[in-house]
Amino acid sequence: MTTASICTIGDEILIGQIINTNSAEISKALNRAGIRVRYHFSIGDQHEEIVSRLQMCLEQTDIVIVTGGLGPTRDDITKLALRELSGALSFVRSEEQYRIIERVMNARGIPMIESNREQASVPDNCEVIPNELGTAPCMVFRGLGPKGTSTLYSLPGVPFETKGLLPKVMDDIRTHFDLEYITHHTIVTFGIPESTLAKQIESWEDALPENIKLAYLPNPTIGVRLRLSHFGEGVPDFSPYISSLKEIIGDAIYGEGEDNLQTVIGRKLRSMGRTLAVAESCTGGRISELITQVPGCSDYYKGSVISYANEVKTNLLKVPIEIIKVHGAVSEETVIAMSTGLIRLLDTDYAIATTGVAGPGGGTPTTPVGTAWLAVATKDRVITKKVKFSADRMTNIERFASNALNLLRLEIEKDECVVCSVWSW
Amino acid sequence: MTTASICTIGDEILIGQIINTNSAEISKALNRAGIRVRYHFSIGDQHEEIVSRLQMCLEQTDIVIVTGGLGPTRDDITKLALRELSGALSFVRSEEQYRIIERVMNARGIPMIESNREQASVPDNCEVIPNELGTAPCMVFRGLGPKGTSTLYSLPGVPFETKGLLPKVMDDIRTHFDLEYITHHTIVTFGIPESTLAKQIESWEDALPENIKLAYLPNPTIGVRLRLSHFGEGVPDFSPYISSLKEIIGDAIYGEGEDNLQTVIGRKLRSMGRTLAVAESCTGGRISELITQVPGCSDYYKGSVISYANEVKTNLLKVPIEIIKVHGAVSEETVIAMSTGLIRLLDTDYAIATTGVAGPGGGTPTTPVGTAWLAVATKDRVITKKVKFSADRMTNIERFASNALNLLRLEIEKDECVVCSVWSW
Numbered sequence: 001m002t003t004a005s006i007c008t009i010g011d012e013i014l015i016g017q018i019i020n021t022n023s024a025e026i027s028k029a030l031n032r033a034g035i036r037v038r039y040h041f042s043i044g045d046q047h048e049e050i051v052s053r054l055q056m057c058l059e060q061t062d063i064v065i066v067t068g069g070l071g072p073t074r075d076d077i078t079k080l081a082l083r084e085l086s087g088a089l090s091f092v093r094s095e096e097q098y099r100i101i102e103r104v105m106n107a108r109g110i111p112m113i114e115s116n117r118e119q120a121s122v123p124d125n126c127e128v129i130p131n132e133l134g135t136a137p138c139m140v141f142r143g144l145g146p147k148g149t150s151t152l153y154s155l156p157g158v159p160f161e162t163k164g165l166l167p168k169v170m171d172d173i174r175t176h177f178d179l180e181y182i183t184h185h186t187i188v189t190f191g192i193p194e195s196t197l198a199k200q201i202e203s204w205e206d207a208l209p210e211n212i213k214l215a216y217l218p219n220p221t222i223g224v225r226l227r228l229s230h231f232g233e234g235v236p237d238f239s240p241y242i243s244s245l246k247e248i249i250g251d252a253i254y255g256e257g258e259d260n261l262q263t264v265i266g267r268k269l270r271s272m273g274r275t276l277a278v279a280e281s282c283t284g285g286r287i288s289e290l291i292t293q294v295p296g297c298s299d300y301y302k303g304s305v306i307s308y309a310n311e312v313k314t315n316l317l318k319v320p321i322e323i324i325k326v327h328g329a330v331s332e333e334t335v336i337a338m339s340t341g342l343i344r345l346l347d348t349d350y351a352i353a354t355t356g357v358a359g360p361g362g363g364t365p366t367t368p369v370g371t372a373w374l375a376v377a378t379k380d381r382v383i384t385k386k387v388k389f390s391a392d393r394m395t396n397i398e399r400f401a402s403n404a405l406n407l408l409r410l411e412i413e414k415d416e417c418v419v420c421s422v423w424s425w
Numbered sequence: 426m427t428t429a430s431i432c433t434i435g436d437e438i439l440i441g442q443i444i445n446t447n448s449a450e451i452s453k454a455l456n457r458a459g460i461r462v463r464y465h466f467s468i469g470d471q472h473e474e475i476v477s478r479l480q481m482c483l484e485q486t487d488i489v490i491v492t493g494g495l496g497p498t499r500d501d502i503t504k505l506a507l508r509e510l511s512g513a514l515s516f517v518r519s520e521e522q523y524r525i526i527e528r529v530m531n532a533r534g535i536p537m538i539e540s541n542r543e544q545a546s547v548p549d550n551c552e553v554i555p556n557e558l559g560t561a562p563c564m565v566f567r568g569l570g571p572k573g574t575s576t577l578y579s580l581p582g583v584p585f586e587t588k589g590l591l592p593k594v595m596d597d598i599r600t601h602f603d604l605e606y607i608t609h610h611t612i613v614t615f616g617i618p619e620s621t622l623a624k625q626i627e628s629w630e631d632a633l634p635e636n637i638k639l640a641y642l643p644n645p646t647i648g649v650r651l652r653l654s655h656f657g658e659g660v661p662d663f664s665p666y667i668s669s670l671k672e673i674i675g676d677a678i679y680g681e682g683e684d685n686l687q688t689v690i691g692r693k694l695r696s697m698g699r700t701l702a703v704a705e706s707c708t709g710g711r712i713s714e715l716i717t718q719v720p721g722c723s724d725y726y727k728g729s730v731i732s733y734a735n736e737v738k739t740n741l742l743k744v745p746i747e748i749i750k751v752h753g754a755v756s757e758e759t760v761i762a763m764s765t766g767l768i769r770l771l772d773t774d775y776a777i778a779t780t781g782v783a784g785p786g787g788g789t790p791t792t793p794v795g796t797a798w799l800a801v802a803t804k805d806r807v808i809t810k811k812v813k814f815s816a817d818r819m820t821n822i823e824r825f826a827s828n829a830l831n832l833l834r835l836e837i838e839k840d841e842c843v844v845c846s847v848w849s850w
Contacts, residue, residue, distance in 0.1 A: 014462040016452030027439055039468045040445070040466070042466075053464070285714035288713070289709055295785055297733070298734065303732050303737035304733075312771060
């Protein structure tokens with residue numbers, strides 16, 4: 001199996017100022033291509049440290065991916081370390097990257113100075129993958145390491161530039177390394193915790209053929225993604241395994257690939273020509289934020305009322321004050337009144353409502369911190385759900401929000417079925 | 426200078442499934458204590474790999490902090506590797522951690538099984554720092570490395586457990602290592618980009634005494650934090666430097682330490698007994714979410730209207746339809762009408778309003794993607810600001826939101842001054 005190591009360079013990582021997201025991004029891409037990542041390494045902007053660590057990486061892995069230390073300032077010294085490491089005699093200018101730098105500086109309205117020009121200059125023994133999103137190019141050094149078979153890719157450390165260059169780097173790796181042929185299919189689920197899911201589908205997993213492997217990828221907002229990986233050439237047919245999985249976990253499955261609750265909800269609402277509004281109390285805007293993360297959501301999302309104070313619930317959403325007095329602000333009765341009040345107020349096809357106690361304060365013996373009532377209303381029905389978590393404020397809010405989105409997703413799917421069955425007549 | 430290395434263990438990091446936030450958290454704590462972090466290392470759950478990498482860390486640094494691989498499942502093998510590495514003869518039970526495990530399992534309503542009991546068992550040559558938040562304790566191995574002077578701390582990898590144990594680990598480090606005496610003071614600013622700020626305060630920075638160092642810690646939501654670090658014993662008086670800094674950058678300074686815009690706004694509103702509401706279009710709930718991240722925000726925050734569709738702007742916020750027709754939804758006129766409409770609707774002392782184009786679609790030649798109008802209204806005035814960014818949708822939303830919060834912060838400060846001057850009469 002081809003092996004790789006990832007090395008991030010920059011003092012800002014070692015003082016904890018920034019979180020290293022590049023390594024995870026690169027790991028994901030390598031892992032999908034069937035390359036085993038042996039380790040991640042983060043080091044500071046010191047010449048000897050960079051040279052000796054990269055030497056170690058080149059001794060131990062076939063591919064070394066380096067990010068960071070390519071900026072125009074004095075503390076960016078990765079290029080000099082790479083020159084020493086690769087034994088380059090001099091620097092040459094990459095004309096292609098030079099033209100990009102001119103264009104980038106022009107667009108930013110900043111005059112080109114010497115330090116910008118120097119960013120196009122690279123060791124004479126490397127190949128260049130131009131970076132369209134910034135000024136520092138990706139440099140590729142081949143034939144390194146004790147056996148002369150290792151390749152080093154040096155990328156800028158700005159996350160969106162790293163991300164932008166990654167597909168080109170992966171293409172280069174596929175061209176130059178004899179990788180095992182892998183095809184993935186990811187199934188996205190919500191509502192069953194990872195450990196329970198693992199037990200439920202144990203025999204299904206055991207029955208998978210030898211050349212298909214399963215990976216669990218849990219995420220608090222998205223749910224648990226199940227990734228099937230087929231090893232070997234050809235285009236595999238995953239559909240029989242997906243069908244048999246659906247028989248076990250049913251409507252916990254809601255999407256595939258990069259889907260999440262808000263994109264799937266958006267796609268369904270758009271195709272059905274239906275609209276959505278949100279009434280949030282304990283989630284304080286998080287559900288609305290998730291929905292508006294999706295570009296083009298104005299096609300189906302009208303707006304929200306964040307009714308944090310009870311007077312907003314009564315005045316805007318027309319929740320009868322007696323309901324709050326008798327049943328409390330965190331109750332099934334209140335969440336129902338919020339959702340139906342919102343449907344009337346904003347005249348949408350669907351409405352989500354939430355009311356609960358995110359913590360750390362505000363809990364009572366009957367309604368402890370971590371409790372929330374969720375509702376989904378349409379013009380003719382309301383579905384409610386009570387959830388109970390025991391995490392910190394931010395995690396509780398996140399779980400309330402994703403569970404509310406999932407409740408909506410399930411209701412939309414019911415209506416889709418009705419639409420389908422009408423169509424099939 | 427005392428040196429440290431951080432080693433995170435777990436296959437989920439190497440396949441890119443989770444982002445390594447622990448290393449940044451630990452780095453920050455070590456850095457604040459004046460310890461130099463030489464590198465971060467992430468490796469998989471393989472015995473030889475763990476032993477050999479930790480041996481390297483112990484050879485090269487005084488302190489090694491290890492997280493991960495302490496769970497109750499088969500793939501968690503860190504403890505066995507530590508036994509080999511430290512030459513422990515057997516395992517003993519930590520009675521203190523055992524009692525915590527019993528309590529944790531009880532609270533979760535899960536029966537205690539053998540694998541849970543085993544989590545309290547540790548190599549006989551380590552000290553235990555009990556973990557109140559989970560089942561695996563922190564283990565401390567002293568006298569390791571070639572000189573017998575290095576210490577290894579092994580912590581569970583669950584981020585909130587790591588974070589919870591970190592203060593105790595830092596106390597232990599301070600007790601056992603002769604650290605340089607460092608005192609920090611952090612000043613929080615918003616509104617001046619890092620590079621501009623660096624130029625503006627260059628001569629102020631140059632005039633700092635030799636034993637005071639400055640660090641820039643930029644964050645898109647919080648702003649740029651300036652950390653002053655005083656090296657040497659005694660309680661330093663930072664106030665003259667802060668005063669002279671205020672003369673240069675004035676009201677860009679808004680807080681200190683761990684302050685952010687939403688906590689500072691909350692503190693001021695609470696002490697003034699004033700209330701807040703938010704009308705969001707392009708920010709889609711992000712401002713409300715930031716405000717409700719602060720526990721106890723119900724003391725001053727009433728609620729929000731997310732008026733994504735124009736009909737919500739006209740129906741709920743009573744923005745005259747002619748204003749939108751004549752000036753457009755993204756205009757100063759609209760944002761003013763949104764903010765004043767909201768003040769009337771929710772009867773608060775302050776209202777924030779936003780309308781803009783987050784992208785990637787929806788831009789026009791006169792209102793390109795990245796443009797937003799922000800407003801802050803009180804009962805008797807409205808302040809507006811136009812901002813223009815050129816990033817992706819999520820980053821644009823984040824910048825619109827933090828700039829709107831900063832606009833509110835500045836207005837609240839004006840009113841505070843009035844209150845102060847009235848009081849001083």
